[in-house]
Amino acid sequence: MTEWHGTLCADESWPPPLETFTSSENARPGYGKIFASEYLDSPSTLLLKVRLLASLIKSSKNLTVYTGAGISTSTGIPDYGSKSLLPPHQLSPYLAQPSLTHHILKSLHTNAYLKNWIQQNHDGLPQKAGYPQSQLNEIHGSWYNPSNPVIPMSGELQQDLYSDLISISQSSDLVISLGTSMSGMTSDLIFTSCPTRVIINKQRTGYDDIAGLRIYGDSDEVSELLCREMGLEVPDVSKYEIREFGDSGVYVFEGYNEKGIREEGETLTLDLREGSSVKLVNGWREGTIGEVVGRQREGHYKIRLSVRLKEGGCERYIERVLGFWWLEGAKEGSIESLPLVNV
Structure with a gap:
């Protein structure tokens, strides 16, 4: 069962996840050979996994999250690997507002659980949710930083961000990979270097076999369950409005x-x-x-x-x-x- 649940899960009674979308297409052509099929854990298994995740977070001293496009798809920004139906795309990705996942990760930081956030996305949604820029490593570029544009697949990482990535990889005791297929990018070392690893994603990844905990689920749903299990207030995303910054210039x-x-x-x-x-x-x-x-x-x-x-x-x-x-x-x-x- 470790194939589906992770090396920390020894309970043979847990069923494998249900295949909710079947595809023989490569999720990321040219980057690994993972099919785009999607899976979801059963509600009872998901709850047990979230309880284990909460206990790992509470005992962690230096938690890092490593996020990909999957945590932004519910906002209307498309990802790269999904082949199933997605929400309607925004007319402009600059109009997107943070998902529940973004707000809950910000809450984990506010409550001193989350120490580092390595962001593969470029969308500025962590900052829109109130996560501080100073604590965010936008390793693959940003739409909101003129000095750090989006890096093509064949491009080189910005040296200061890469150095920060190495430093964080050496000090993290728990890393949670959220919404990323981890298809062999240099930044994946933040996951492979950590002693305790968690993957939350609906698709398979190339690192499932080394995950201590493997959760198959939607990032917003898993994040909400985690928030409740941690005893934190679940943010009401419907109340959030565009943050404006008006000044003389x-x-x-x-x-x-x-x-x-x-x-x-x-x-x-x-x-x-x-x-x-x-x-x-x-x-x-x-x-x-x-x-x-x-x-x-x-x-x-x-x-x-x-x-x-x-x-x-x-x-x-x-x-x-x-x-x-x-x-x-x-x-x-x-x-x-x-x-x-x-x-």
Whole structure:
């Protein structure tokens, strides 16, 4: 039964999960040979597994979650591996709001259970749920950080994020993989390096055989059961509204130098009014010059950058977005570096 339930589950009475969708298609063509079939544990088995998960979390000293596209599909953002029917897609993924899973992970952090979040997604939904930017590693890029764009499958990880990933992998005592097929990406080392491993996913993964606990279920349903088992209040997602960040567009940050890096005794003024010139100060295309061209409906800043995508090619404009949580983090002094400063 360890094939279906994990190495920590020795109860032979637990039935295997029910196959709810059958597919002979490869879930991630070119990345492993896992079929896109989907499975769900029976309600009674799921409850027993969630109780075991709760006990693992309560005894953990350094819990890390490793999330993929599966935790965002209920918000209308499609994933890569599912072949079954999905909710209608958003007209724009920037309009998506956090799922119940995002809010519950934020609650686990607030209650001092969750220490690290490695996010493969680019959607900014953890931050929209209130999870602090300073505690989030967006290892594969972000729609809301001009210095950290989405990394293609063949691309290289940003060095500071990779170093942070290695550090977290060496200190975590429990990792929970949620909604990711773990198809052999470099970032999977956060899972393979940890002594106690949990997988929550409806599809099979390449690491099922080394999971201490293997849960087949929808991330929102499992998260809600876990929240109740942990004695935490289940968030009412229907009450959440778009967080707006209204301000004059000029910000003064104590403890940051002219390069946007934390430095005691320094003060940085950042002008993000429309037409202001900015410069990327770390990560992707450091030193690239851009211009603030407006704000999105939620208040995030739109930055137009002039780039040369190929060596020797013509310059062109691309638009990137600066999430307002970077400004919140700088006001609190919780982030080490801003993505951009004024020229």
